[in-house]
Amino acid sequence: MFVSKIIISEDFESIKEEMIEQYGNNNLRFIPKIPVNEFLLDDARAVEKESYIAETNEKIIVLMAQNYRIEAQNFLLKLLEEPPSNIKFAIVVPSKNLLLPTIKSRLICEKRNIQKSKNSLNLKLDKMDLKILFEFLQKNENLDKNELIEKITLLAEQMIKIKDFNAKELEFFYEAYELAKLNAKSSLILTTLLLNFYTKK
Numbered sequence: 774m775f776v777s778k779i780i781i782s783e784d785f786e787s788i789k790e791e792m793i794e795q796y797g798n799n800n801l802r803f804i805p806k807i808p809v810n811e812f813l814l815d816d817a818r819a820v821e822k823e824s825y826i827a828e829t830n831e832k833i834i835v836l837m838a839q840n841y842r843i844e845a846q847n848f849l850l851k852l853l854e855e856p857p858s859n860i861k862f863a864i865v866v867p868s869k870n871l872l873l874p875t876i877k878s879r880l881i882c883e884k885r886n887i888q889k890s891k892n893s894l895n896l897k898l899d900k901m902d903l904k905i906l907f908e909f910l911q912k913n914e915n916l917d918k919n920e921l922i923e924k925i926t927l928l929a930e931q932m933i934k935i936k937d938f939n940a941k942e943l944e945f946f947y948e949a950y951e952l953a954k955l956n957a958k959s960s961l962i963l964t965t966l967l968l969n970f971y972t973k974k
Contacts, residue, residue, distance in 0.1 A: 778863055779877065781869055788865050811840045812841040814842060831859050846872065853876065921962065932970050
């Protein structure tokens with residue numbers, strides 16, 4: 774039995790495939806049919822219309838969008854609070870901060886971390902020169918908080934395998950991690966970490 778929820782993920786395709794595999798195409802309705810950049814009031818009205826089509830089995834209405842218009846969210850409030858019989862909802866969104874507190878209070882929230890392989894750093898630290906360092910920083914200058922924390926963790930794991938760090942240097946990894954949690958700029962943190970490592974060679 775499905776419980777209505779908010780799913781935090783950017784990988785809409787994986788979520789869609791997983792839901793079809795788990796619940797079957799007949800029990801799912803994707804509105805809009807393909808993920809969109811912005812979920813509009815018209816989409817919310819389509820959700821309401823679909824909700825009131827009577828079903829004998831459980832029906833899960835899946836909303837997938839990069840962003841949700843405030844008027845669309847407000848329109849859905851009552852429906853989410855008092856759904857018709859056998860109707861469940863899954864709202865898939867990249868960040869829960871994109872949803873109104875009133876929406877978040879009505880549904881449980883499930884965060885999905887896509888398991889990236891451990892080589893997702895795409896950086897050979899033992900062969901790193903300034904050119905490679907600069908290219909890496911360019912690719913990773915606008916990471917969100919979670920992505921940055923992941924990169925710091927991967928960098929720490931790999932750097933420690935290559936070099937010996939004293940207590941003060943190890944403390945810097947912890948400070949970088951704490952700064953990342955406070956939404957510090959990824960380019961500044963990664964530049965400092967990598968330059969410290971590079972000059973230690």
